[in-house]
Amino acid sequence: MTKKEKQALSESDICDLFITPAIKAAGWDQFTQIRREVTLTPGPVIVRGNMSSRNKKKKKFADYVLSWKSGVPVAVVEAKDNKHTVSQGMQQALGYAEILQVPSAFSSNGDAFASHNKAPIDEEIECEIPLDAFPPPAELWQRYKIYRNIADTEETLVVQPYYEDASGKEPRYYQTDAINRVVEAIAKGRKRLLLVMATGTGKTYTTFQIIWRLWKAKAVKRVLFLVDRNFLADQTLVNDFKPFGSVMTKIKNRTIDPAYQIYLGLYQALTGPTEADKAFKTVSPDFFDLVVIDECHRGSAAEDSAWREILDYYANAIQIGLTATPKETEYVSNITYFGEPVYTYSLKQGIEDGFLAPYKVVRIDIDKDLYGWTPPPGMTDDLGNAIEQREYNQQDMDRILILNQRTKLVAKRVMDLLRATDPFAKTIIFCEDIDHAERMRKAIVNAAGKLAIENPKYVMRITGDSPEGKAELDNFSDPESRFPVIVTTSELLTTGVDVKTCKLIVIDKTIRSLIIFKQIVGRGTRIDEEFKKYYFTIMDFKKATEHFRDPDFDGEPVVIYEPDGNDDPVPPDPPSDGDSGENGDEEEGVRKFYVSGVEVSIVAERVEYIGADGKLVTESYIDYTRKQIRQEYASLNDFLTRWQAAKKKDAILNELAEYGIKFELLAKEVGKDYDAFDLICHIAYAQPPLTRKERANNVKKRNYFTKYGEQARAVLYALLDKYADEGLSTIESPRVLRLRPFDAMGTPMEIIQNVFGGKARYEYALQELEDALFSQEQSA
CATH class of the missing domain: 3.40.50.300 (P-loop containing nucleotide triphosphate hydrolases)
Known part of the structure; x- marks a missing residue:
């Protein structure tokens, strides 16, 4: 085979004809030791607005994983087509070797192997070896044993x-x-x-x-x-x-x-x-x-x-x-x-890999929490008790001071979010104590209205003192069971309960412990693709999500020789008694004041998402899209050059979709009558967009297709109408000629052969039509 012929082969062909035979010839068993196209990570889920999609650009899969007889991975091989050099895939291979914690990484283009050895004895760390000299299993197993310091015994x-x-x-x-x-x-x-x-x-x-x-x-x-x-x-x-x-x-x-x-x-x-x-x-x-x-x-x-x-x-x-x-x-x-x-x-690594669900955070500030509240002199609570004269702040709310209007406000905001997204999304509301959990249950029932009337188990309190609530724990955890939808609790659901489809976590509880906060977040981190649960929302009324800014939130554990904070002026979280998870509804010696009639309101609300660095950012779906497009195409000229050169524009759209960009979502933000080309140019490069209909009409006005016969012009004008109505993907589809009005013009084969004179000429005419649609004159 000549070099030119070899360079015309695909990466898959190079694997089948050169790399796999070379590995097998070295003694590796094809069925028990060689694994092809092994997905290591599926790629992280991107969340913006109420939508989510996977960033497949960050998906990691190894072309080959080689294992010792027991299935213990010992090496990875990255393959490239023959247009690349032998070692061009080495950096990828090293990344996969790091993930799998193996010492041997190889790269090949079908000419030879580049080898990297993390456990060298009397040899170079990196070298090139002939195609017929790939190391046998025993050699790479010995290398693994050295790397992992495994003795023969x-x-x-x-x-x-x-x-x-x-x-x-x-x-x-x-x-x-x-x-x-x-x-x-x-x-x-x-x-x-x-x-x-x-x-x-x-x-x-x-x-x-x-x-x-x-x-x-x-x-x-x-x-x-x-x-x-x-x-x-x-x-x-x-x-x-x-x-x-x-x-x-x-x-x-x-x-x-x-x-x-x-x-x-x-x-x-x-x-x-x-x-x-x-x-x-x-x-x-x-x-x-x-x-x-x-x-x-x-x-x-x-x-x-x-x-x-x-x-x-x-x-x-x-x-x-x-x-x-x-x-x-x-x-x-x-x-x-x-x-x-x-x-x-860690959680961070799990989200980055795409095995764990990311979160968006809705932070809500209530006026009495933020600015404090001082009762008028001589004011009594609903039970006639004199309210201690001092300023009450966020940490007092629902521990010492119970403002009934505040509970109603929180319940209403929770139901507003659920109604706007999914009223049957499994939800956990963390409250200060059992008393607060019961009051929140009642407030949710009233805010839910018809939903709660139609099923009395729409919302349940699951706390240690409630056998009725605890009896519903399995139903709440079961993805197949619709009810209960919303659960109010204080301690019971912080740990251990596996609710894979939990989509909303509401925190109306003062949480000083980083450990407890991590446990609460853990209730939502499971992905359940069968039930379309890819992310979850944290609605925070008590600034608990400030813990995300703690550098130790997802850091390595260390021994901290500091007091546990027993001198903290804020009353401690209710202690757990092990199996029940709750030990009472009030902290000993704490007096509560129940007050109705004090108006409360939301004064600030913001939404944050996980950024590329794992930190929370305030960013819209359009902002995210702009960043990703510019990452692929630095300038408008770069994009236009690539667009014009592409025979099939869908190929570019599919490339951008790998970043998690969904053009139907962008159309909802910008306008449903714009095609992907205009959405890209407008969002990423601030170009004024044209609707599909405007682009199609501009082509018709300029009489681009006078050189074609009457029948061909009829097909091309019908394609323009299809583009105006449905977009670029429709006219690039090989099935388009089976649709109306083309079905009245003949079969797809008759149109291609008799009207255009063959497939190549039809494809050329379609390419010319697309060039006319997206010409610089149109976009200017």
Whole structure:
């Protein structure tokens, strides 16, 4: 094959004819070790206004991922067509190697391989090797072992395969990284491990794969998975851990039956205040080989906690702590107990990759919160109690001072947003306490009107003291169940509850704790494509979202030797009692004043979105579109040159759509009669737009097509009318000649052959028509 012929081949052809055969010839098995076109990340979801779309430009997929026999990835290969140099894909390959945490990266254009080795011994880091000299599996596995510092004695455990289910579900890249890092650390003899993964990233599935590999390799025999919510144990039993089947049990009645190997336990069922309650002591300290503590930020690391008592008893076991929000204070430290995290996958990274839902923030300021309120001298509340004479501010609202009009205002604003978007979007409203949650429930019922009348479970209060509310928790979590739609709560839904389709989180609660704030945000971070949930909204009435500006919001966990803030003049958040999640409706000793008749109003409201740097920005959909278009085409001239050169204009529109730009959304903002060309020129380069009809009429006036025969002119004028009515995509579609009025002129083949004299001439005439539509004269 000549160089010219080779350069005419597509990238896919280069892979099939040169790269894949070279890798197979080196001893790599096509079915078990070579994976083609592996999607690593789907690309982040972009949110502007009430619309969302994926930025596919940021999608990451590797042309090849090469794995050792057990499925452990060891190398990536980036392919390019032969118009590129051998090493032109190396930077991409290195990026994918970083994601997969592998030492070997290769690039090829079908002539040779460029090789990068992160674990060199007596060789160059980067070099070029012939096509027939690709490294065999054993060589790259040895390189991986050096890179990961894996000893020969540790290899058996490290290469234990994953569980493969019938559906073909595979761990995502970060789950694979997490599993491998934990298994490798245990193989080295480490006994305390901390795994930090953001809410919604699949901690339980990741944990299942870790336990499966350790159990199958016989590195552990008996495993205890500890949770602090009963429904978490039940969910785990029937979902992620189901493959363990008959060897698995849930600990009940404070009895540990020695007949099983995998145990799911509620820590409240294993311990208690008296010695008789301490069921964990009914077996020997060496009974369990592995103890996994879910949501370990909720107190397991505190030296005087019930969980620590269990951990200390099983001190000889391997212990893994799972958390989305490491708790680090003077008194409680996950890191001090478990050590530095063996792996961390943050909320920011999850959103950037596109595995987690981004958020938009609606910040609302209420006048009495912002400016404060002082009662007139001698004023009494609704119960006749004298109101303490002082200024009440935002932190007092619904803790000490209850303004009924304020509660109604918040409820009305929530319902206004839902009615404008989706009245049946699953919503959680976080309130100060149980009393506030009940008052908010009532206010939502009144604001919802007909919606609440038609279904009494449209809004429910789910708090620790309400069995009726807690009974609806499963229905609220179930995407298939429409009701309840709105839930008011104070503490119960901050953690652990998996509501994949939650689209709105309302915060009317003072939140000083960064950890609690992260847990609340975590209620909305899951993406559910089946139910079209790609993002969520945070409606903030109490400035809680100021935590997003905290540099530690999504930073690495560190041990902070500072007081917990017990001298804070603001009353503390109501404490959690573990399973119920709430411990009462009032803080001890706090007197509340209920006041009707004081008018309140919204004085400021702004909407913010996640920017490219992960920080919140105030930006419209048009602003976002302008940035992306200018990123692709720096000037109007650059765009026009590319547009005029393109045989199919749709190709350019598809390229821009990869950024998450939807032209139908832009048309709603600018005008529905403008085509994509004018939307681009107007939004990105401030050009005055012309409607499709104006462009079509201008072409007709200039008699561009007098050189064509009568029938051809009739087809071209009909195409202009189609463009005016429906846009450019319609006339570029190969199906257009099947539509009216063309169907009356003959079949598509008859029109192309008999009227224009063949496909090439028809395509030339269509190109000439488009050139006339978008000529510089038209745009001037």
